[in-house]
Each structure stands twice: as C-alpha cells, then as structure tokens.
Amino acid sequence: xxxxxxxxxxxxxxxxxxxxxxxxxxxxxxxxxxxxxxxxxxxxxxxxxxxxxxxxxxxxxxxxxxxxxxxxxxxxxxxxxxxxxxxxxxxxxxxxxxxxxxxxxxxxxxxxxxxxxxxxxxxxxxxxxxxxxxxxxxxxxxxxxxxxxxxxxxxxxxxxxxxxxxxxxxxxxxxxxxxxxxxxxxxxxxxxxxxxxxxxxxxxxxxxxxxxxxxxxxxxxxxxxxxxxxxxxxxxxxxxxxxxxxxxxxxxxxxxxxxxxxxxxxxxxxxxxxxxxxxxxxxxxxxxxxxxxxxxxxxxxxxxxxxxxxxxxxxxxxxxxxxxxxxxxxxxxxxxxxxxxxxxxxxxxxxxxxxxxxxxxxxxxxxxxxxxxxxxxxxxxxxxxxxxxxxxxxxxxxxxxx
Amino acid sequence: xxxxxxxxxxxxxxxxxxxxxxxxxxxxxxxxxxxxxxxxxxxxxxxxxxxxxxxxxxxxxxxxxxxxxxxxxxxxxxxxxxxxxxxxxxxxxxxxxxxxxxxxxxxxxxxxxxxxxxxxxxxxxxxxxxxxxxxxxxxxxxxxxxxxxxxxxxxxxxxxxxxxxxxxxxxxxxxxxxxxxxxxxxxxxxxxxxxxxxxxxxxxxxxxxxxxxxxxxxxxxxxxxxxxxxxxxxxxxxxxxxxxxxxxxxxx
Ligand code: HEM
Numbered sequence: 001x002x003x004x005x006x007x008x009x010x011x012x013x014x015x016x017x018x019x020x021x022x023x024x025x026x027x028x029x030x031x032x033x034x035x036x037x038x039x040x041x042x043x044x045x046x047x048x049x050x051x052x053x054x055x056x057x058x059x060x061x062x063x064x065x066x067x068x069x070x071x072x073x074x075x076x077x078x079x080x081x082x083x084x085x086x087x088x089x090x091x092x093x094x095x096x097x098x099x100x101x102x103x104x105x106x107x108x109x110x111x112x113x114x115x116x117x118x119x120x121x122x123x124x125x126x127x128x129x130x131x132x133x134x135x136x137x138x139x140x141x142x143x144x145x146x147x148x149x150x151x152x153x154x155x156x157x158x159x160x161x162x163x164x165x166x167x168x169x170x171x172x173x174x175x176x177x178x179x180x181x182x183x184x185x186x187x188x189x190x191x192x193x194x195x196x197x198x199x200x201x202x203x204x205x206x207x208x209x210x211x212x213x214x215x216x217x218x219x220x221x222x223x224x225x226x227x228x229x230x231x232x233x234x235x236x237x238x239x240x241x242x243x244x245x246x247x248x249x250x251x252x253x254x255x256x257x258x259x260x261x262x263x264x265x266x267x268x269x270x271x272x273x274x275x276x277x278x279x280x281x282x283x284x285x286x287x288x289x290x291x292x293x294x295x296x297x298x299x300x301x302x303x304x305x306x307x308x309x310x311x312x313x314x315x316x317x318x319x320x321x322x323x324x325x326x327x328x329x330x331x332x333x334x335x336x337x338x339x340x341x342x343x344x345x346x347x348x349x350x351x352x353x354x355x356x357x358x359x360x361x362x363x364x365x366x367x368x369x370x371x372x373x374x375x376x377x378x379x380x381x382x383x384x385x386x387x388x389x390x391x392x393x394x395x396x397x398x399x400x401x402x
Numbered sequence: 403x404x405x406x407x408x409x410x411x412x413x414x415x416x417x418x419x420x421x422x423x424x425x426x427x428x429x430x431x432x433x434x435x436x437x438x439x440x441x442x443x444x445x446x447x448x449x450x451x452x453x454x455x456x457x458x459x460x461x462x463x464x465x466x467x468x469x470x471x472x473x474x475x476x477x478x479x480x481x482x483x484x485x486x487x488x489x490x491x492x493x494x495x496x497x498x499x500x501x502x503x504x505x506x507x508x509x510x511x512x513x514x515x516x517x518x519x520x521x522x523x524x525x526x527x528x529x530x531x532x533x534x535x536x537x538x539x540x541x542x543x544x545x546x547x548x549x550x551x552x553x554x555x556x557x558x559x560x561x562x563x564x565x566x567x568x569x570x571x572x573x574x575x576x577x578x579x580x581x582x583x584x585x586x587x588x589x590x591x592x593x594x595x596x597x598x599x600x601x602x603x604x605x606x607x608x609x610x611x612x613x614x615x616x617x618x619x620x621x622x623x624x625x626x627x628x629x630x631x632x633x634x635x636x637x638x639x640x641x642x643x644x645x646x647x648x649x650x651x652x653x654x
Contacts, residue, residue: 034652034653034654035654076468076537076538079619080468080473080618080619086619086622086623087623087626090623231652231654235648236648236649236652239641239644239645239648240645240649242641242644242645243638243641243642243644243645246634246637246638246641246642247638249634249638250631250634250635250638253627253630253631253634254631256627257623257624257626257627257628257630257631258440258624258627260623261541266541266542266543266544266546267542268542269538269541269542269616270538270542279576
C-alpha cells in the first residue's frame with residue numbers, strides 16, 4: 001500500500017479522494033487485539049454470506065417472475081433451463097441458512113464474551129437491527145418460489161398482525177394488498193426482498209463504523225492498555241479470516257452439492273394452493289425457536305408479544321447484565337447459564353419443529369419461561385452475586401507471559 | 403474455545419434434522435439407488451425402462467409438465483427417437499384462421515402433457531382425486547424415490563379392492579388410504595431390453611426415472627461439487643499454512 005502511494009499520480013489522486021489511505025487505515029493498519037480466537041471469524045463470514053446472497057440473488061432476479069401464476073414455473077425454469085441456474089438457486093437457498101448459522105454463532109460469541117457491554121451497546125443494537133432485517137428478508141424470500149410452504153408460511157405469519165386489537169385486520173389487509181395472500185402480496189414481497197439486503201448493507205456499514213470507533217472486544221474481555229495489546233489487521237487477521245472463509249465454503253459446498261434440499265421443506269416443491277392446507281406448517285429452521293415461543297402462549301396476541309419480546313429483550317441486554325466483567329472466562333457462574341440458555345434455544349427449536357401436541361406444549365412453555373427468566377431475573381442476579389475470577393492486567397501480559 | 407464452537411455448531415445442526423417431522427405414515431424401506439452418494443450417477447438403462455413404465459402406465463393419468471421430450475436426449479435417446487415419442491402425444495396448437503382452437507402433434511420442445519384437459523376433468527375420471535403432475539414428486543415427498551417405490555411397489559395388498567369410500571389401503575400414503583388404483587401388475591409393460599417386468603422391477607425403474615425428472619442436473623451437481631470441494635480443500639490448506647507462518651512470531 002505504501003509502495004503504491006509512492007506513485008505520483010496515485011498520491012495526487014489519494015490527496016483529493018483518500019480511498020487508498022482510507023483502505024490502509026481501516027483494513028490494513030487497523031489495530032486489532034492480538035488475542036482474538038476463531039469465534040471472531042463469524043463477523044467476516046456473515047459479510048461473505050451477505051455478498052453471496054446479493055450476487056446470487058441479483059442473477060436469480062434476472063430469471064425469476066414475481067407473479068402468482070408464474071413464480072413456481074419460473075423457479076423450475078431456473079433449475080432446469082437457465083445455465084447453472086440450479087447452482088444459483090441452491091446457493092441462494094442454502095446460503096440463507098448458512099447466513100443464519102454464522103450470524104447466530106456471531107451473536108453467541110457476543111453473548112459469551114460480553115461484547116454487548118459498554119462501550120459497545122450501539123454496535124450491539126446495530127447487530128440486532130441487522131438480524132431483524134435478515135429475518136424479514138429471509139421470510140419474504142421464502143415466499144417467492146410460491147410453493148405450499150411459501151404460501152402457507154406467508155399466511156400464518158402475516159395473520160399474526162391480526163392479533164393487534166382494533167387495527168389488526170386492516171393492517172393485515174394492507175400487508176396483503178387484498179383479502180388473502182395473493183399476487184399483490186407476492187409482488188410487494190419480491191420488491192422488498194430485493195430492497196432489504198441493500199438496507200442491510202447500509203446497517204452493516206454503521207455496524208463496522210461503530211466497531212472501528214471502539215475497537216474489537218477480545219476473549220479476555222478487558223480494555224486495551226497500549227500498543228503492545230494490538231497487532232495490525234493485515235496480514236494477521238486477513239489471513240485468519242481467509243482460512244475461516246475456506247472452512248465455511250467447504251461446509252457450504254457439502255450441503256450445496258450433496259444435500260441441497262436437506263434444510264428445505266419438501267412441501268415447497270408443491271405449487272401454492274390456497275385450497276389445500278399442509279398437514280404441518282413449519283417455518284425455516286432458523287425461525288423455529290421464535291415460532292415455538294409464539295405457539296407456547298395459548299393467546300394469539302400474547303404469543304405475538306412474547307415472540308417480539310424475545311428479540312427486543314436483547315436490546316436491553318447491556319443493562320440487564322449487571323456484571324462489569326465482559327468475558328465468561330472470568331465468570332464461573334454466568335458461564336454455566338450461558339450454556340443452559342443455548343440448550344434452551346435448541347429445545348425451543350425442536351418444539352418449533354414439532355406439532356403443538358402432547359408433551360411438546362408444556363415443554364415449549366417451560367423453555368419459553370426459562371428464556372425470559374434467563375434475561376430478566378438470572379442475569380441481573382448473577383451479576384450481583386457472582387464472584388468473578390481475577391482479571392489479567394492487560395491483553396499483552398498473559399499473552400507475552402512477561 | 404474449540405469446544406465452544408464445536409458445541410454451538412452441534413447444537414445448531416440438530417435442529418433442522420427434526421424439521422421434517424413425518425406424520426402417521428409408514429417409513430419406506432431404503433433402496434440402494436445408483437444416484438445415491440458422492441459419486442452417484444443415474445443408470446441410463448434403468449431410466450429408459452422407467453420411461454417405458456411411465457409412458458405405458460402412469461401417463462394414462464399423470465402428466466410430466468416440466469420434462470420436455472428433448473430432455474430425453476440426456477438419458478440416451480436419439481433425436482429421431484425423441485421425435486417419434488413426441489409424435490404420440492397431442493397438445494394444444496394455435497388458433498386457426500377462423501379463431502377456433504386447434505390441436506397438433508407434440509414436438510420435441512413440448513413437455514409431456516397431462517392426459518386430461520384440466521384438473522376438473524382429471525378429478526372427474528379418478529373418483530374425485532387429482533392425479534398430480536409427477537415432475538417434482540420425487541422431491542416434494544419425504545424420502546422421495548424410496549417413497550414412490552414403496553407406494554406403488556409394496557404398499558398395495560394383493561388383489562386390492564377399494565374400500566367403501568373408493569380408497570385403497572396403502573400404509574405409505576399419508577393417512578393410510580389412496581385414491582390411485584394399484585397401477586402396476588406383472589408384465590404391465592414390455593421392456594425393450596428383455597428385463598422381466600415384475601412389479602418390483604417396474605416400481606424401482608419408474609422411481610429412478612421420476613428422480614431424474616425432478617432433479618435432472620444431479621450428475622452435474624455432484625461432479626462439479628467434487629471439484630469445488632477438492633479445490634477448496636487445497637486453498638484452505640494453503641491459507642492455513644500461510645496463517646501458521648505469519649503468526650509464528652506473534653505471541654497470542
Ligand atoms: C440478506 C440477504 C438475503 C437472504 C437472507 C435471502 C433469503 C432468501 C430465501 C430464504 C429465499 C427462498 C429460497 C428458496 O427456497 O428458493 C430467497 C429467494 C429469492 N431471493 Fe433472496 N435473500 C437475500 C438476498 C437477496 C437479494 C439481494 C436478491 C436480489 C436482488 C434476492 C433475490 C431472490 C430471488 C429472486 C428469490 C426467488 C428465487 C428462489 O426461490 O430461489 N435475494 N431468498
């Protein structure tokens with residue numbers, strides 16, 4: 001980079017529009033804690049997944065027809081007649097799942113190492129905004145192939161808004177653009193599904209801005225004391241991220257090429273039919289824990305509120321967690337409850353995948369109560385009563401064993 | 403740290419496994435298909451036999467609207483053979499100069515038409531049940547080809563008679579009853595290659611054919627996948643070596 005700036009023209013240009021200095025500052029010299037572990041790879045992987053979705057999505061959109069009578073056929077045409085259309089479509093459909101996998105791991109990293117705590121609250125909020133936008137995008141994307149699950153998933157989820165008192169019904173009709181999920185719904189979902197990923201890009205820029213302003217958290221969760229705590233991003237983390245991207249792409253390729261429909265639902269290969277309701281309407285796997293919370297509450301409005309609260313509660317996390325220690329490494333009690341929460345989420349996932357009958361009903365209710373208990377009661381109490389292990393003096397000190 | 407990632411990954415992967423919770427149907431036995439596995443490919447001879455079963459039996463009730471006649475070249479038919487097969491089918495043509503609808507012989511670029519002019523006619527001829535288009539049925543049912551094979555090859559009782567509702571008992575069908583009369587009986591078709599046309603043979607062959615109809619790009623997918631993954635393994639290995647080398651002098 002420095003060598004480039006020796007060139008007279010490039011120096012002249014950079015002086016007027018400092019793209020090179022900017023890149024150098026933010027992507028090369030940018031100081032990163034020297035002790036980041038592989039849990040810090042998931043941010044760059046989420047970025048990679050977003051780019052993959054946008055690139056494959058734009059090409060899919062060149063061949064896709066957003067009309068209730070033609071959408072299903074056009075997706076089949078992509079699968080059969082468009083050159084490498086099957087590859088594009090399977091990349092996009094499995095890419096959405098992998099996007100959620102890395103983002104959920106990215107969030108779990110934040111929960112474990114206390115990355116949401118001061119001074120990174122806004123960074124955390126922006127991440128949650130990205131999650132909400134991703135959910136909306138994926139939900140509307142799943143409607144586009146206009147299969148049975150597309151149609152009935154859209155019907156179930158949009159119907160949730162009818163739980164709102166008084167204005168619920170009009171809101172649902174406004175969302176649908178009619179009196180049922182139909183062509184108007186499909187058209188607006190396509191438009192929004194095209195738009196929202198670019199809104200996500202915008203929020204990602206803010207997310208990274210906030211990150212570079214306050215710098216990365218690290219596995220020890222302690223503040224940096226001086227330059228000895230840092231190493232330049234390039235080449236150390238560029239190469240580490242490249243290695244992580246390789247591993248990610250291998251796992252992605254295994255699903256993409258050898259089990260491309262494993263994470264999808266077979267019913268979505270049946271064209272949408274408003275007259276035939278599928279036996280079990282299940283959302284994509286990444287929505288299952290939230291779907292379980294929705295169904296755990298016997299009251300419709302209550303269920304919707306609980307589902308909304310399960311995400312919005314995360315916005316309050318920086319204040320619900322009363323401990324000043326960030327990293328779970330030094331929090332012997334919190335550490336256990338972190339894993340309990342993870343297990344609880346998996347249990348909720350299973351509850352969401354199974355029909356709301358038999359023991360799944362009480363199980364999902366217990367798991368839902370525990371989810372909120374964790375954030376509203378346990379976290380504040382643990383913070384007050386836990387005796388943290390002693391923190392090291394600096395990032396560099398235990399590392400350099402000085 | 404490794405434990406952290408591994409346990410999280412394990413947790414996350416458990417969930418989708420249960421997403422396809424099956425109903426009260428019997429689980430079909432697993433058949434060893436030639437297209438299973440990393441190196442799986444379609445067995446051309448089997449697909450051609452399956453095509454014969456489809457044309458000879460299933461096509462009386464089921465269409466195959468996403469499969470064009472010319473697609474059959476991919477399973478080993480010549481251009482002329484494709485033309486000859488297409489010529490057996492009639493499809494809607496343009497309106498004539500009086501504005502009246504016409505029909506014409508199908509051409510290679512046409513798809514296998516449904517034998518019925520519309521769904522209502524199809525229902526009327528089948529006791530109210532719709533014989534679905536079969537192009538995607540190998541992907542739209544859990545266990546795909548295993549399911550089709552079991553449904554038509556194993557599920558019906560011998561000399562099955564419909565119940566009072568006109569439905570046949572078949573434990574592989576959701577709900578245990580199906581409107582389709584047992585489609586296969588021994589020697590329902592005569593195979594061009596002399597293979598004995600038992601019910602087991604025909605149900606296996608037509609299931610493989612329907613898998614091809616649903617996923618015609620399977621072979622390309624698996625072949626490209628192998629190359630991509632090998633390439634990624636080398637690339638990732640190189641990244642790992644570079645990473646080790648670059649970080650060798652950094653205490654972390
Ligand atoms: C945040 C990034 C994105 C996510 C999470 C996402 C998610 C999804 C999902 C889950 C589907 C349904 C997959 C299926 O079963 O077929 C889908 C379909 C689709 N998406 Fe996206 N998408 C994203 C970005 C984009 C972008 C940027 C575009 C275009 C500009 C796009 C265009 C499409 C199209 C045309 C389809 C329908 C074709 C199909 O079903 O494969 N997507 N998307």
